[in-house]
Amino acid sequence: MNKEFAGGKSENIATFVRQVFQPEDLVLREIRKRSTSKGLPEIQVGEMDGLHLEILTRASGAKKAVEIGTLGGYSGVCIARAMGPGGMLYTFEADKNHAAVAQESFARAGLKENTEIFIGPAIKNLNLIEKYGPFDLVFIDADKENYPNYLKWAADHLKLGGLLLGDNTFAFGMLADETFENSEDATTVRSIRLFNEAAARSGRFRATLLPTGEGLTLAVKIK
Secondary structure (H helix, E strand, O other): OOOOHHHHOOHHHHHHHHHHHOOOOHHHHHHHHHHHHOOOOOOOOOHHHHHHHHHHHHHHOOOEEEEEOOOOOHHHHHHHHHHOOOOEEEEEEOOHHHHHHHHHHHHHOOOHHHEEEEEOOHHHHHHHHHHHOOEEEEEEOOOHHHHHHHHHHHHHHEEEEEEEEEEOOOHHHOOOOOOOOOHHHHHHHHHHHHHHHHHHHOOOEEEEEEOOOOOEEEEEEOO
16 A cells, blocks of 8 residues: 555554455455556556545445546446446456456456446547446546546536546646656646646536545536
């Protein structure tokens, strides 16, 4: 777990929280290990963030959800099983090898019939599911430069009262920085700043930023 968890105060607190809330069961642990063994980058959501996704999905009563950035299926499983038997998760993954790992993850979790993976750039493929909207929840955890575009899509296709969630919205600790080591970092931070500002100030959402290890923007569509 990221040491920034719990405000950076203590790894002991993070350990205590893991022990009490037990965020990662055998299914999720297997996905994490198998994803690593298949060569996927170790960038899936953390244990507690996975639990946050599950609890927020359950609390919202979501039955139709969109995930932008599937990776190995870890976060998708958290969302899909929280929706229950009648739920449907539409998830987008640019890399076909990652998608294959995720497909296995969904099958092993008993969620094959509750998930559909779209392979290719999400920015080009989101239109394929618009006929199924409006959606109850959209979770964004993909290419950072397109975060503002994904937010705009979510604003147009979420139901009123629907949830928008964006991961990594502390911009890997660089959110408030003024100088950057390279242009890629600068682009990432600029995009995530625009995303947060639009969530907070567009008038279409009521939003906050949860101080998780990576930062999790949470917004409710109000207009």
